[in-house]
Amino acid sequence: MPDQQTRTRPVAPDSRSTRHRAMALLTAAAPGLGAYAAVRAVGLLALWVSASAAGKDALQLLGGRWDSVWYQRIAENGYGYTVTLPDGGVHPDLAFFPLLPALERGLAAATPLTVQGAGIAVAWLAGLLAAWGIFAVGARLYGRRTGVVLAALWGAYPTAFVQSMAYTETLFTALAAWSLYAVLRGRWIASGALCVLAGLTRPSAAALIAALALTAAAVLLREWRAGDRRGLLRRNARMLTGVCLAPLGWLAYVVFVAVREGGPFAYFDVQAQWGNSIDGGRALAAFIAGLPLPAALGLCAALGLLGWLVVLCVRQRQPLPVLVYGIAVVVVSLIGSGYFGSRPRLMMPAFPLLLPPAVALAGLRTAARTGAVLAALSLGSAAYGAWTLLGPGPP
Numbered sequence: 001m002p003d004q005q006t007r008t009r010p011v012a013p014d015s016r017s018t019r020h021r022a023m024a025l026l027t028a029a030a031p032g033l034g035a036y037a038a039v040r041a042v043g044l045l046a047l048w049v050s051a052s053a054a055g056k057d058a059l060q061l062l063g064g065r066w067d068s069v070w071y072q073r074i075a076e077n078g079y080g081y082t083v084t085l086p087d088g089g090v091h092p093d094l095a096f097f098p099l100l101p102a103l104e105r106g107l108a109a110a111t112p113l114t115v116q117g118a119g120i121a122v123a124w125l126a127g128l129l130a131a132w133g134i135f136a137v138g139a140r141l142y143g144r145r146t147g148v149v150l151a152a153l154w155g156a157y158p159t160a161f162v163q164s165m166a167y168t169e170t171l172f173t174a175l176a177a178w179s180l181y182a183v184l185r186g187r188w189i190a191s192g193a194l195c196v197l198a199g200l201t202r203p204s205a206a207a208l209i210a211a212l213a214l215t216a217a218a219v220l221l222r223e224w225r226a227g228d229r230r231g232l233l234r235r236n237a238r239m240l241t242g243v244c245l246a247p248l249g250w251l252a253y254v255v256f257v258a259v260r261e262g263g264p265f266a267y268f269d270v271q272a273q274w275g276n277s278i279d280g281g282r283a284l285a286a287f288i289a290g291l292p293l294p295a296a297l298g299l300c301a302a303l304g305l306l307g308w309l310v311v312l313c314v315r316q317r318q319p320l321p322v323l324v325y326g327i328a329v330v331v332v333s334l335i336g337s338g339y340f341g342s343r344p345r346l347m348m349p350a351f352p353l354l355l356p357p358a359v360a361l362a363g364l365r366t367a368a369r370t371g372a373v374l375a376a377l378s379l380g381s382a383a384y385g386a387w388t389l390l391g392p393g394p395p
Contacts, residue, residue: 020368026138028144032135032151033128039155039378040127044164046382047389054390061389067096068166072100072115072246075108077261094257094270099200100168125169133176133177134351137322140184142359149370150351150358156377157354159345162386172202173349174326179208183215183321188242195242199249203271204349207328209246215321216243276338283337306330306347312356319332326352 044054044058051058060066073081083091086108100122109119131151150290154173155163175198183193195212198204216239223232257267258363271277288296310330313323329350333343347353364370 006362012149029135029147031131031144032130032148033137033176035148035152035374036131036135036155037128037372039152039381040160040164042378043382043385044156046379047161047164048384050386050390052343056390059117059120062164063120063166068116068119070096071101071166071168072119073103075104075115075119085272090273092270092273094260094267095276096276097168097201097253100166100171101199103171104166113250116166120164121168123164123170124354126174127155129175130163130170130174133174133180133181136181136356137177137184137351138355140181141319141322142355143362146355146358147364149362149374150336152355152374153358153361153377154348154351156374156381157348158384159348159388160381161389162345164347164385168201169345169348171258172198172204173351176203176205176208176349177351180211180321180325183212183242184319185224188212188216189245190242192242192245195246196249199247199251200253201249202349203276204329204332204346205252207332209250210241210328211321211325212246214324216240216309274338276336278335279337281335282341284334284340287340306353309353309356313352316356316359318352318355322352322355326350 046056046275047061051061073097074093079093081093085091095376100119104115104118106202107113107121108115111118113121131154134154135147135151137147138150152267155159157163175194179191179194182188191212195205195208198208214234219239220232223236224229254267255268258264260266261270263269268277288299291299301383310327313326318326327350330347330353333346333350354395359372361373364373
């Protein structure tokens with residue numbers, strides 16, 4: 001009888017098989033997710049203790065300040081809100097991409113959560129999905145232990161407190177990590193579809209689009225040079241479809257802003273009003289030049305460390321899509337004219353930069369040594385996050 005039922009209902013085994021594969025993937029990722037959750041729990045505990053001592057609401061600090069408020073206003077009322085600054089400058093809400101507000105609005109409508117609570121819930125869930133994707137990439141490239149350490153390191157990033165806020169960093173990183181993992185698995189259409197969603201989340205999706213496009217170009221060039229030219233495009237049809245899909249989310253929002261504002265370059269005008277234009281690094285150089293000498297030297301040392309990490313990624317021979325994505329996120333974050341304090345946060349989705357230290361930590365003789373290093377980094381990140389969130393300025 002079971003065999004007959006299987007023959008007449010072929011979908012059921014497929015459904016069970018899909019669930020089993022998903023559970024197997026989740027079980028394999030459990031150590032990475034546990035390590036990430038533990039690191040972030042330390043950060044949240046430090047914030048709760050510090051906020052309680054200061055007489056402040058920790059959840060309000062996470063969901064009711066800075067960019068979080070803009071996203072929630074869009075979720076509640078749609079686009080159309082503008083702030084005029086004392087110097088006459090204008091900040092329209094069209095600078096903020098729509099996926100996070102849409103998720104906040106949908107979750108708030110389907111649950112008892114407020115829009116603010118929904119924003120925090122989306123960020124926390126996306127953080128776990130990002131850690132899972134980061135683990136998957138690290139484990140596929142350098143083994144499970146490296147994947148676990150990589151997820152934990154991303155949770156201990158200096159500005160990782162933003163991962164617990166109602167911001168887009170975790171959502172974007174989750175989409176980017178799984179898109180890269182799909183490329184590594186040869187699942188180009190899935191990768192392109194995830195890139196579409198990333199393009200509706202943050203403008204830095206340009207880095208992910210570039211990673212997919214350059215990887216596809218390298219594949220085509222390699223096959224062309226090898227003389228395998230017959231049926232080249234047909235043979236790579238799925239790859240080309242994924243690449244064509246990739247920019248559609250970002251382009252859709254650019255077109256939306258253009259139609260709404262009545263100008264083909266309105267999106268870029270909106271970003272410029274927020275000071276987010278590309279200046280090739282002039283604003284960064286001017287900021288460093290205006291600092292006291294000790295601070296300028298310290299910042300140059302930090303940028304030197306960042307450059308060293310990029311060199312290590314190249315020497316590590318990371319797969320092309322992973323390498324291009326990580327470097328592109330860094331470049332995009334440094335050549336803009338925006339507020340300097342936001343740049344470390346903008347670079348946080350560049351998790352491939354953490355692969356060299358993750359491999360080194362995973363290679364320590366004992367797990368206790370690895371754990372001790374991660375614990376120290378977690379405490380430092382937690383202290384910095386609590387100090388920043390209790391301060392007056394944006395992250």
